[in-house]
Amino acid sequence: MKELPKAYEAKQYENSIYKIWEESGFFNPDNLPSEALAKDGEPFTISLPPPNATGTLHLGHATMLALQDLMVRFNRLGGKKVLWLPGTDHAAIATQNVVEKKIWETEQKSRFDLGREELLRRIHEFVVGTQSTIQSQLRAMGASCDWSRERYTLDEGLSKAVAQVFVKMYNDGLIYRGKRIVNWCTRCGTTLADDEVEYKESVNKFYYLKYGPLIIGTARPETKVLDKIAIVHPDDERYKEYVGREFIIPWILGDLKIKVVADKVTEMGTGTGAMSITPAHSFVDFELAQKYGFEVVDIIGPDGKLTASAGKFSGLKAKEARAAIIEELQVKGLVDHIDENYKHNLSICYRCSMPIEPMPLEQWFVAVDKPFKVGWFKKSTLKKLALEAVRSGQIKIIPEKFEKVYYNWMENLHDWCISRQIWFGHRIPVWYREKVDSLNNSPQPSLNLREGDDGSPSYTKRGGGGVKIDREIYVGVEKPAGEGWVQDPDTLDTWFSSSLWTFSTLGWPNQTLDLKTFHPTSVLETGYDIIFFWVARMILMTKYVLNEVPFKTVYLHGMVRDKQGKKMSKSLGNGIDPIVMIEKYGADALRLSMIIGTTPGNDFRLYEEKIAGYRNFVNKLWNISRYILMTVKEPQVVENVPEAKTLADKWILSRFSFVANLVTEKITKFEFSPAGETLYDFTWGTLADWYLEVAKVEGGKDEILNYLLTQILKLWHPFTPFVTEVLWQEAFGDKSGLLMVQGWPKDLPARSEQSEKEFKVIQDVVTTIRNFRSEQKIEKERLIDVVLTSKEFSAIINSQKLIIEGLYTKVKLLVVDVGQEGLFIKINDDLKINYKI
RNA sequence: GCGCGCAUAGCUCAGUGGUAGAGCGUUUCGUUGACAUCGAAAAGGCCCCAGGUUCAAUCCCUGGUGCGCGCACCA
Numbered sequence: 001m002k003e004l005p006k007a008y009e010a011k012q013y014e015n016s017i018y019k020i021w022e023e024s025g026f027f028n029p030d031n032l033p034s035e036a037l038a039k040d041g042e043p044f045t046i047s048l049p050p051p052n053a054t055g056t057l058h059l060g061h062a063t064m065l066a067l068q069d070l071m072v073r074f075n076r077l078g079g080k081k082v083l084w085l086p087g088t089d090h091a092a093i094a095t096q097n098v099v100e101k102k103i104w105e106t107e108q109k110s111r112f113d114l115g116r117e118e119l120l121r122r123i124h125e126f127v128v129g130t131q132s133t134i135q136s137q138l139r140a141m142g143a144s145c146d147w148s149r150e151r152y153t154l155d156e157g158l159s160k161a162v163a164q165v166f167v168k169m170y171n172d173g174l175i176y177r178g179k180r181i182v183n184w185c186t187r188c189g190t191t192l193a194d195d196e197v198e199y200k201e202s203v204n205k206f207y208y209l210k211y212g213p214l215i216i217g218t219a220r221p222e223t224k225v226l227d228k229i230a231i232v233h234p235d236d237e238r239y240k241e242y243v244g245r246e247f248i249i250p251w252i253l254g255d256l257k258i259k260v261v262a263d264k265v266t267e268m269g270t271g272t273g274a275m276s277i278t279p280a281h282s283f284v285d286f287e288l289a290q291k292y293g294f295e296v297v298d299i300i301g302p303d304g305k306l307t308a309s310a311g312k313f314s315g316l317k318a319k320e321a322r323a324a325i326i327e328e329l330q331v332k333g334l335v336d337h338i339d340e341n342y343k344h345n346l347s348i349c350y351r352c353s354m355p356i357e358p359m360p361l362e363q364w365f366v367a368v369d370k371p372f373k374v375g376w377f378k379k380s381t382l383k384k385l386a387l388e389a390v391r392s393g394q395i396k397i398i399p400e401k402f403e404k405v406y407y408n409w410m411e412n413l414h415d416w417c418i419s420r421q422i423w424f425g426h427r428i429p430v431w432y433r434e435k436v437d438s439l440n441n442s443p444q445p446s447l448n449l450r451e452g453d454d455g456s457p458s459y460t461k462r463g464g465g466g467v468k469i470d471r472e473i474y475v476g477v478e479k480p481a482g483e484g485w486v487q488d489p490d491t492l493d494t495w496f497s498s499s500l501w502t503f504s505t506l507g508w509p510n511q512t513l514d515l516k517t518f519h520p521t522s523v524l525e526t527g528y529d530i531i532f533f534w535v536a537r538m539i540l541m542t543k544y545v546l547n548e549v550p551f552k553t554v555y556l557h558g559m560v561r562d563k564q565g566k567k568m569s570k571s572l573g574n575g576i577d578p579i580v581m582i583e584k585y586g587a588d589a590l591r592l593s594m595i596i597g598t599t600p601g602n603d604f605r606l607y608e609e610k611i612a613g614y615r616n617f618v619n620k621l622w623n624i625s626r627y628i629l630m631t632v633k634e635p636q637v638v639e640n641v642p643e644a645k646t647l648a649d650k651w652i653l654s655r656f657s658f659v660a661n662l663v664t665e666k667i668t669k670f671e672f673s674p675a676g677e678t679l680y681d682f683t684w685g686t687l688a689d690w691y692l693e694v695a696k697v698e699g700g701k702d703e704i705l706n707y708l709l710t711q712i713l714k715l716w717h718p719f720t721p722f723v724t725e726v727l728w729q730e731a732f733g734d735k736s737g738l739l740m741v742q743g744w745p746k747d748l749p750a751r752s753e754q755s756e757k758e759f760k761v762i763q764d765v766v767t768t769i770r771n772f773r774s775e776q777k778i779e780k781e782r783l784i785d786v787v788l789t790s791k792e793f794s795a796i797i798n799s800q801k802l803i804i805e806g807l808y809t810k811v812k813l814l815v816v817d818v819g820q821e822g823l824f825i826k827i828n829d830d831l832k833i834n835y836k837i
Numbered sequence: 838g839c840g841c842g843c844a845u846a847g848c849u850c851a852g853u854g855g856u857a858g859a860g861c862g863u864u865u866c867g868u869u870g871a872c873a874u875c876g877a878a879a880a881g882g883c884c885c886c887a888g889g890u891u892c893a894a895u896c897c898c899u900g901g902u903g904c905g906c907g908c909a910c911c912a
Binding site for chain 2 (some may be wrong): 199217282283402528563565597615616625628673674675680690696
């Protein structure tokens with residue numbers, strides 16, 4: 001007999017329980033008690049998708065933590081050697097932006113005012129703070145990760161891994177430097193990868209301009225200053241006579257010689273069917289320029305202003321230039337008409353939402369289609385390796401539909417621009433040294449070595465005046481010996497380092513025991529929104545570096561939405577702070593609200609009432625335990641199935657076997673929501689609503705109650721670790737250690753279909769009587785006589801009379817066998833219910 | 838334009854080739870010795886529309902409608 005408080009107050013227990021777990025050392029697989037491990041101690045590994053070091057956790061993080069901790073605890077209980085490796089991501093642009101913004105707000109200083117070193121110092125200071133916030137929030141969620149192995153993408157070890165992979169790829173010819181059209185964010189002052197560009201629908205003016213004999217349409221006249229080529233479709237009858245001819249036309253800066261070329265890229269039905277091409281500021285046009293060898297002239301510079309090529313418009317910002325140029329064109333009578341309501345997608349930066357300028361810049365790229373040697377004989381490309389990893393089934397993606405999405409993206413992948421002109425991140429491990437061979441003995445002062453301080457691309461190679469410049473390049477992990485080496489000022493795309501996460505965190509390039517033991521990892525669990533940014537790149541890079549997959553299964557959860565189905569965002573103010581919810585309802589309730597009722601890959605709505613609902617359930621679990629502890633003489637861990645004395649005992653043990661096996665199966669198959677629902681129904685609808693009530697009537701069930709409590713706490717532990725551990729400690733802790741390392745229920749006895757069927761009859765009889773009382777509005781004090789007649793079930797009902805009468809039916813029961821099939825209930829003289837089983 | 842989803846009770850969502858499920862909400866009862874964060878009971882569904890396959894379709898197939906998403910394009 002032990003009495004717990006009437007209601008579970010999560011707040012009173014969670015912190016101290018986490019502390020007990022952490023101090024036990026069991027988060028670290030090396031410390032798991034050997035008796036808890038299955039014979040071979042098979043490893044189970046999850047690398048935590050490292051939260052960005054930008055600030056605090058949101059519900060997306062909470063979701064991933066709930067799901068991962070579920071898997072981790074399930075497998076730990078199942079006797080595996082479980083490693084859940086936590087960490088944080090430096091999140092280059094995102095973090096630098098946050099800090100830059102703060103500095104601007106408080107000091108009105110830009111990063112250029114501070115300088116590289118000082119900015120990095122400030123960012124570091126900031127990151128130390130956010131990291132500790134994130135750590136404490138992970139703990140608040142109950143995440144049972146191994147803190148002793150925590151990593152940060154800018155750690156020394158990880159940085160070394162990054163440099164080493166870069167060098168390896170460079171030596172394999174898979175990383176190259178080239179001038180290609182890239183996405184440039186003028187606000188962040190850096191390039192972005194293709195998938196870091198987002199699109200926003202916007203309404204703009206669309207200008208139809210007289211371009212010699214043609215009319216071309218454009219939304220961006222400011223880029224068209226020096227367009228020298230017009231393209232029409234080869235089959236377009238309207239323009240056939242012009243194809244291949246050259247014209248001198250009046251244009252923005254005066255007369256311009258243009259040429260008309262036919263190519264099928266144009267669509268006859270779109271606009272006027274004719275377009276002029278601007279190779280420097282359009283991806284499509286750039287490709288055409290490559291195809292035909294057209295000249296590429298920069299019109300807009302990295303500062304967002306028109307370049308010297310734009311003549312009298314140079315120095316104007318793109319937006320100002322547009323107005324000025326249209327005015328000029330209007331004066332010259334070259335504007336045919338203007339469509340005021342042109343809808344199109346504006347490309348914007350995924351970090352700052354400002355417009356992206358495509359422009360040709362010299363950058364570092366990863367070549368995804370270039371063949372290289374894999375192993376001794378085989379040749380492949382990065383793209384093929386990454387596709388093969390999933391196609392072959394080495395990696396399974398849940399839900400499966402995302403495999404198609406993955407293929408589609410991977411197949412269309414272009415070379416990946418990896419250099420960024422920001423300062424926060426892994427510096428590109430390349431050093432340059434200028435060698436000047438003067439042919440006419442004149443010094444060469446104008447080497448254009450810049451640190452991106454004006455936002456321009458770094459290291460433009462210039463020659464001229466009879467001076468030959470040779471630039472030595474050194475690519476290596478360490479700075480080369482010798483004088484005059486200057487490191488490339490750019491940093492790497494943040495996703496470059498995170499793509500190595502599963503193995504760089506385990507010690508690679510050192511061949512550590514951890515790497516051998518825990519890689520490939522078992523599961524990658526993350527949101528479907530970063531399948532391209534991260535998941536795809538991890539597969540690509542890990543296949544390349546280790547020639548193995550980074551993980552065997554990818555589980556993708558959906559996005560958390562608000563009650564109206566809207567995306568949660570700071571600007572809408574509809575976000576829910578997980579920490580506030582934990583304070584209010586407990587981490588277990590929050591976790592359940594994100595696990596039950598959700599399906600992988602599908603968005604789900606979350607709101608306070610839902611969390612409150614699961615808080616109620618947690619409290620129910622508490623009270624079930626409370627009742628059992630108050631009832632039994634001595635709480636005891638019971639592992640062996642107790643003897644069943646009554647029908648109800650047989651029934652509940654049978655149901656338990658069934659449910660435990662089903663839950664195990666469903667978790668193993670990554671069906672977490674059905675697993676939780678099954679357990680929820682059993683716990684509340686079966687155990688609490690029926691068996692405990694029966695137990696009150698029959699009594700003498702200490703062993704079975706102890707057994708059910710023991711086992712159900714284990715089954716719930718992956719879902720609701722805190723309350724189950726608290727209850728375990730209250731009930732058995734002093735004798736049996738921690739719940740988190742007990743065994744998972746297994747080898748359960750077979751179900752007894754017969755007793756389940758028989759008890760179902762009893763339940764139906766009870767329900768029918770209650771139903772009848774309710775419908776007939778019979779006062780609860782009034783005792784009624786019930787006569788049951790059945791051939792098949794009279795014996796069993798008769799034997800369970802006590803239960804039927806005891807379960808708040810307020811009846812006096814008479815059972816007779818009248819030789820008829822089915823069950824007939826006659827209540828009083830005049831009321832009859834014909835109840836079919 | 839290419840591709841992928843979703844459509845089931847008032848709401849949020851599960852689900853299955855054979856009588857349709859849960860939670861919340863609603864209604865009616867209830868101070869039963871675990872729990873009012875509770876208990877008992879009830880009402881409430883052409884399972885989007887039209888065809889097809891099948892003995893049988895909410896489920897499978899085709900088409901449509903509506904909503905959402907990704908990718909590409911965006912002269």
